[in-house]
Amino acid sequence: MRHTALTIAGSDSSGGAGIQADIKTMLANGVYAMSAVTALTAQNTRGVAAIQESSPEFLADQLDCIFTDIFPDAVKIGMVSSGALIRVIAEKLRTYGAKKIVVDPVMVATSGAKLISEEAVDTLKECLFPLATVLTPNIPETEVLSGMRITSAEAMTAAAEKISRTYHCAVLCKGGHQLNDANDLLFCEGAGRWFCGERIENPNTHGTGCTLSSAIASNLAKGYSLDVSVERAKQYISGALSAMLDLGEGSGPMDHGFDIHSFYTE
Numbered sequence: 001m002r003h004t005a006l007t008i009a010g011s012d013s014s015g016g017a018g019i020q021a022d023i024k025t026m027l028a029n030g031v032y033a034m035s036a037v038t039a040l041t042a043q044n045t046r047g048v049a050a051i052q053e054s055s056p057e058f059l060a061d062q063l064d065c066i067f068t069d070i071f072p073d074a075v076k077i078g079m080v081s082s083g084a085l086i087r088v089i090a091e092k093l094r095t096y097g098a099k100k101i102v103v104d105p106v107m108v109a110t111s112g113a114k115l116i117s118e119e120a121v122d123t124l125k126e127c128l129f130p131l132a133t134v135l136t137p138n139i140p141e142t143e144v145l146s147g148m149r150i151t152s153a154e155a156m157t158a159a160a161e162k163i164s165r166t167y168h169c170a171v172l173c174k175g176g177h178q179l180n181d182a183n184d185l186l187f188c189e190g191a192g193r194w195f196c197g198e199r200i201e202n203p204n205t206h207g208t209g210c211t212l213s214s215a216i217a218s219n220l221a222k223g224y225s226l227d228v229s230v231e232r233a234k235q236y237i238s239g240a241l242s243a244m245l246d247l248g249e250g251s252g253p254m255d256h257g258f259d260i261h262s263f264y265t266e
Contacts (some may be wrong), residue, residue, distance in 0.1 A: 003221040004032045004070055007214060008063075008089055009078030010039040010051075016253030017207030022076060022214040024256035029218035029236060034072060036062040038080050045206060045248030056084045060092065067096040074221035076214050079106035081116045083123035090127035099222040103132040104213035107141050129167040134188075134226060136172045136213045137163075147159070153185075160187035170226055172216070174209070186230055193227065195234050200241040204252035211254065212237050 005026050013209035019035045026033035035060060042050040054062075066072065073100050080086050093101065104122060107116055121144070129135060135145075143150055146159035160173040170188035175197075182197035215233035216226075224232065236259075243255035257265070 001219075002032045003030070003073045004034065005074045005076065005214070005217050005221045006034045006036065006066055006072035007035045007076045007078065007217075008038060008040055008080070009076070009210065010081075011037050012207070013040075013042055014044040014206075014248065014253070016045065016222060017210045019076060021207040021210040021253070021256065022078065025211050025214040026218050028256050028260060029215055029222075029232075031073070031221050032070075032207060034066050034070060034206075038078075038085055043254045045204075045250035047250070048217075052082075053082060054085065056088045059085055060088050063089070063092040066094065067098070070077065071096070071102075072098065072171055074102065074217040076102045076104065076217035077128065078104050078210055078213070079115065080124075081120060083117075083120045086120060086123045086128055089131070090131060093131050100134075100217070101133050102136065102213050102217040102220065103128060103134070103250055104136045104209055105129075105141050106209065107137075107144055107146065125167070129169065132167065132169040133220070134170040134186075134211065134216065135163065135167070136174060136216070138174045138209060142171075142173045153183075156185055157187070157192050160185050160192065164188065172175045172230060174212070182233065184230070186227065188226060195230055197234055200238060202241045202244055202254075203213070204244075204246060204248075204254065205241070206251045206253050208237060208241075208254070211256065 007022035010018045023033040040052045060207045146162045148159045160171045164171045164187045173185045175183040182199045184195045215236045216229045219229035240254035243258035245255035
């Protein structure tokens with residue numbers, strides 16, 4: 001038997017983020033990966049050209065098929081752009097009693113641009129966050145969720161604590177955005193712990209958020225504690241960045257398979 005993980009997210013046709021990055025990450029971290037697709041995208045390393053969203057009915061069918069056959073040991077949820085889809089996900093997670101849920105609240109791009117509507121953000125907060133084991137927002141997303149401006153490590157701690165207390169779940173506030181570049185803060189059960197990392201000078205960072213949250217879910221699926229899962233996930237993403245894969249003309253993908261060596265990879 002192998003441990004299993006489910007990703008609920010959008011497809012990235014260039015393979016660097018979304019469902020594709022999640023599945024690669026889960027495989028590299030030793031779990032069997034399944035997926036429920038919330039949207040198709042036409043994109044590459046230079047940007048997104050088009051998005052075609054799944055219908056709520058079709059997403060519900062995907063989730064029913066997964067949970068009634070190969071029940072996932074952990075669930076990772078990525079970008080979901082509409083309230084209707086968020087409500088379907090929350091309903092199915094409750095119906096089937098899903099555990100070890102990692103929510104990557106993809107709301108704000110690195111540029112600062114909002115990626116989902118205010119209505120969808122409200123639905124995330126109301127329906128999905130209370131089901132989460134851990135949320136993994138970046139700095140701009142942490143600011144949106146906490147209503148606080150983050151300009152220091154102390155402010156980062158205060159914002160993470162506020163989110164954790166509001167939604168009764170753990171929060172991994174990711175560094176970067178010129179603040180605590182490679183250092184992440186996990187706030188859980190009233191206490192914070194910093195996970196320090198080495199800044200890797202690699203411009204190809206497409207899909208880092210997807211990859212980190214999927215690695216955390218993979219390790220939770222294998223039975224590791226949240227602290228250990230975060231630590232192992234950070235080590236994995238550092239290795240994927242350090243491999244210095246260079247594909248495409250824009251912000252390219254990482255090497256998710258940097259640690260996979262077998263006869264079939266030659």
